[in-house]
Amino acid sequence: xxxxxxxxxxxSMLPIYEVAEQLGIAQEDLELYGKYKAKLSDGLxxxxxxxxxxxxxxxxxxxxxxxxxxxxTTSVGLGEAFGKMGKKAALALREPSLGPCFGIKGGAAGGxxxxxxxxxxxxxxxxxxxxxxxxxxxxxxxLLDNHIQxxxxxxxDPRQVVWxxxxxxxxxxxxxxxxxxxxxxxxxxxxxxxVITVASEVxxxxxxxxxxxxLKRRLGRMIVAYNYEGKPVTADDLQATGAMAALLxxxxxxxxxxxxxxxxxxxxxxxxxxxxxxxxxxxxxxTALKLADYVVTEAGFGADLGAEKFFDIKCRMAGLxxxxxxxxxxxxxxxxxxxxxxxxxxxENVEALKRGIVNLEKHIENLQKYGVPVVVTLNSFTTxxxxxxxxxxxxxxxxxxxxxxSEVWEKGGEGGIALAEKVLETLERKQSDFKPIYxxxxxxxxxxxxxxxxxxxxxxxxxxxxAARELRxxxxxxxxxxxxxxxxxxxxxxxxxxxxxxPSGFTVNVREVYASAGAGFVVAVTGAIMxxxxxxxxxxxxxxxxxxxxxxxxxx
Numbered sequence: 001x002x003x004x005x006x007x008x009x010x011x012s013m014l015p016i017y018e019v020a021e022q023l024g025i026a027q028e029d030l031e032l033y034g035k036y037k038a039k040l041s042d043g044l045x046x047x048x049x050x051x052x053x054x055x056x057x058x059x060x061x062x063x064x065x066x067x068x069x070x071x072x073t074t075s076v077g078l079g080e081a082f083g084k085m086g087k088k089a090a091l092a093l094r095e096p097s098l099g100p101c102f103g104i105k106g107g108a109a110g111g112x113x114x115x116x117x118x119x120x121x122x123x124x125x126x127x128x129x130x131x132x133x134x135x136x137x138x139x140x141x142x143l144l145d146n147h148i149q150x151x152x153x154x155x156x157d158p159r160q161v162v163w164x165x166x167x168x169x170x171x172x173x174x175x176x177x178x179x180x181x182x183x184x185x186x187x188x189x190x191x192x193x194x195v196i197t198v199a200s201e202v203x204x205x206x207x208x209x210x211x212x213x214x215l216k217r218r219l220g221r222m223i224v225a226y227n228y229e230g231k232p233v234t235a236d237d238l239q240a241t242g243a244m245a246a247l248l249x250x251x252x253x254x255x256x257x258x259x260x261x262x263x264x265x266x267x268x269x270x271x272x273x274x275x276x277x278x279x280x281x282x283x284x285x286x287t288a289l290k291l292a293d294y295v296v297t298e299a300g301f302g303a304d305l306g307a308e309k310f311f312d313i314k315c316r317m318a319g320l321x322x323x324x325x326x327x328x329x330x331x332x333x334x335x336x337x338x339x340x341x342x343x344x345x346x347x348e349n350v351e352a353l354k355r356g357i358v359n360l361e362k363h364i365e366n367l368q369k370y371g372v373p374v375v376v377t378l379n380s381f382t383t384x385x386x387x388x389x390x391x392x393x394x395x396x397x398x399x400x401x402x403x404x405x406s407e408v409w410e411k412g413g414e415g416g417i418a419l420a421e422k423v424l425e426t427l428e429r430k431q432s433d434f435k436p437i438y439x440x441x442x443x444x445x446x447x448x449x450x451x452x453x454x455x456x457x458x459x460x461x462x463x464x465x466x467a468a469r470e471l472r473x474x475x476x477x478x479x480x481x482x483x484x485x486x487x488x489x490x491x492x493x494x495x496x497x498x499x500x501x502x503p504s505g506f507t508v509n510v511r512e513v514y515a516s517a518g519a520g521f522v523v524a525v526t527g528a529i530m531x532x533x534x535x536x537x538x539x540x541x542x543x544x545x546x547x548x549x550x551x552x553x554x555x556x
Contacts, residue, residue, distance in 0.1 A: 004111050005555045008119035011260050019258045023090060023291040031253065033127050036118050039253040040266070040287060042211075048290035054088075055294050055323045055427055056285070058310060060367070062359050063302040063500075064490055066342050067332035070111065070379040070409060074328045074416075075298045077114035077408020078423070080261040081416030082294050090292035091116070091265040094280040094300065095130065095255070096123050097198045097272070099170040099533055102541035106556040108270075112409030114416070116257055116265045120552045129206075130168045130197050130270070132251035136219075136244040137166045137202045141192075143240045144224050145179070149187050154237055155227040158190045162514060163224035164531075168197035172534030195531040199275045204519035206248060207269035207281040208317055215252055216245050222518035232477065234517070254284040261413050264292070273300030274490040275531045277309045277521065282318040301490035303327060303363040304455050311370050312436045312451075313483045313521055323432045324423055325367050327376045328406075329360050331384045331392065337500045346383040353388055357395055358502035362493060364399050366455050371433035373426045375402040377419050379409070402426050440481045444471055447484045448524050452508040456493050463510045467524070470513040474522055479515050487525040495527030 002010075016038045017027045029044035059078065061071040075091060082089035093116065096108035107123035109115050116122060125131065141163055148156050167174065174194035180187035197203060201222055209215035220236035227233055235241050254268040268284035271277050278300035279285075288295040299306030299314075307325065314320065331353065332345040338356025340349055360376070367374045376396040378389060389405065396403040404422040407415030438450045445461070452458040463471070474480070491497035494506045512525035525531070535541075544554035 003556065004109070004115060005119060005553065007113060007260070008109070008115050008117050009551065011117050013117055013258060014262050016256060016258070019262055019264050020256060022088070022262075023264050025256075025291070030256070036257065037121060037127060038256045039127060039250065040256055042253065045283070045287055048287065051290040053289040054292045056289060056320060057294065057296050057324050057326060057423060058307065058322045058372075059296060059298040059326045059328060060303040060307040061301070061328040062333060062363050063304065063492060065333045065336045067330060067336045067345055069328050069330055069333055071298055071328045072108055073111040073114045073409050074326065074377060074379055074406055074419075075296050076110035076116055076259050076265075077406060077412060077416035078326065078419055079263045079265070079296045080114060080259050080408070080413030081420035082296070083261055083263040084413040084417060085420060087294055088292050089263060089294040089296065090288040091259070091263060092280050092285045092288040092295055092297040093265060093267045094298070095126055095267055095270040097130065097196065097270055098124070098168045099196050099198070101555070102535075102544065103170045103533065103539055104536045106540055113260055113412035114408040116259050116267065118257070120555060122257065122267065123555055127255050129251040129255070129268070132247050133200060133202050133206060134166055134168055134197045136247040137197070137200045139244060139247065140222075140224060140235055140238070140240045141165045143238050145187050147238055154233050155229070156225045156233055157228045158188055160226040161190065161192070161224070162226070164193040164195050166195050166197045166200040170196065170533040170535045172532065175530065175532045193532075196272070196533060198270055198272045199531040201516045201519055202244070202248075203269065203271050204276055204516055204521075206252060207271060207277070207279065208314070208519055209252065210282065212245065212249070212252060215248065216241055218518040218520070219244050220518070223515060232517070252283070254281060254287055273306035273309060275487045275529060277313045277485050277519070278306040279310050279314045282314065285320065286318065303366055304493050305486070305488060305490055307367060308437070308451060308455050309485060311434070312438065313485060315434065316436050316483055317520060321432060321434045322372050324373045324375060324426050326419070326423065327360070327363055327367060327374055328379055329376065329392070330379045330381060331388045332381055334360060334392070348385040348388060350387055350391055353391055356501060357392065359493070359500070361395070361399065362457060362502045364396070364401055368400070369437055369454065371435050373402075373430035373432060375404060375419070375422050375426050377404050377406045380405050380407045444475060444480055444482070444484060444522055448486070448510065451484065451486055456508060457502065457504060458494065458506055458508045461508045461510060464512070467510045467513040474513070474515045477515070479517060479522065482515070482520055482522045485516070485521045485523045487523055487529050487531065489527055489529055495529070
């Protein structure tokens with residue numbers, strides 16, 4: 001069996017300008033990064049702004065397990081299937097982070113015959129967007145420390161610095177550090193921290209900004225610290241906004257690549273959904289909607305994280321109205337939720353499936369609360385039996401969901417036609433009545449409680465004293481109408497990753513709260529979730545190499 005990277009390396013790619021032609025994009029509106037990658041010009045977005053929007057289809061999933069779900073693979077395969085059916089379709093996806101690529105999760109280009117290419121480029125440096133975000137984030141950190149060193153005119157309290165440095169790599173020893181050691185000329189000694197780049201507020205700001213003017217407004221209002229009087233100090237106060245925007249000038253433009261079957265894929269931005277808002281850029285999604293009749297996008301991790309934030313943060317801010325949701329599951333993952341060990345998942349076990357399918361049931365219920373039609377798809381494995389598949393199909397239909405099998409990993413677009421047909425049928429028959437799950441004017445604590453109870457199934461929420469104080473301060477500063485961005489483990493509906501299936505009788509524990517004033521949301525950090533991941537005992541980096549001819553191996 002060929003690996004994902006072998007399939008990708010053997011692919012015959014079209015020059016990117018030919019892919020662009022499918023969407024009516026002229027060569028003059030492409031900024032080429034080699035033969036197979038391009039950025040879309042600002043001029044293009046102006047040209048298409050009055051076009052009618054296509055249909056927006058969100059792909060999400062049950063909670064991830066070691067058995068695998070295949071959300072990105074399904075997204076790519078669905079886009080390829082639309083192409084095979086002669087539909088004008090485009091993908092709007094996130095860029096992968098280097099952290100999981102060299103850690104445990106691997107890349108994010110899809111899998112099998114449902115991948116976006118060039119796979120190695122996408123999973124590594126791509127067009128440099130993440131490096132630009134890292135540089136802008138760390139420029140602000142450097143300007144802040146320099147301001148303190150050079151007389152501290154703004155009276156920044158070093159004990160109340162909230163801006164963190166970032167790095168697009170899993171590096172646990174940088175979570176909590178001390179800076180400024182050495183002589184007086186080396187700066188003030190203080191505690192500092194790193195987050196992974198995808199958790200940086202600069203990433204969120206870039207992904208939510210409409211244009212350069214909006215980007216600068218958002219960058220300027222980011223809070224970096226508080227002064228001795230407890231008042232916020234912003235990037236504008238530090239005169240950092242212009243220089244940061246200059247670093248992000250090209251990164252603000254969406255990237256165009258292709259699938260193995262040459263479906264256009266607009267790939268831009270990449271915040272994680274477990275510690276950030278988990279969606280590709282608003283610019284990429286809006287541009288895709290103006291260029292294609294059907295746009296397939298995804299949100300990170302399970303629907304309790306990615307889909308909730310797509311609906312309650314991205315759609316709310318950008319005025320997007322999704323037309324349908326595809327919810328991805330696998331028989332193997334459902335059996336894992338039912339208590340079957342990974343090594344035994346290939347054996348038929350309908351009883352375990354019945355126990356584990358409650359996880360899928362909760363995600364169906366959650367998505368239906370937003371008023372968007374739901375299609376459940378089983379990402380097919382050769383070990384699935386007819387009895388298992390039939391059970392899942394009946395279970396979904398009894399809950400008012402459409403159902404389709406997906407075989408895109410093995411067959412590419414051809415294996416996604418059944419799903420594509422079901423999605424088209426759903427779009428034709430069912431009207432989306434999308435609405436977020438909470439109102440803007442609801443108090444922040446009530447918004448957090450709404451997500452915890454309605455989406456996670458919690459009994460309630462507890463706050464550390466520091467988190468409770470910060471919530472009060474954020475509301476006093478006038479940010480009480482912001483949506484909330486929950487930082488929570490992806491492995492469970494609860495904030496305890498060991499609780500599989502559909503947990504009940506638990507409380508969500510909020511240990512930290514902070515305002516992302518530029519992004520326009522308030523982050524609530526729950527349980528033991530970390531904004532700087534660490535590497536495992538056997539990182540994926542051990543298996544990655546490049547041969548004498550320059551061919552990369554080991555990426556997945």
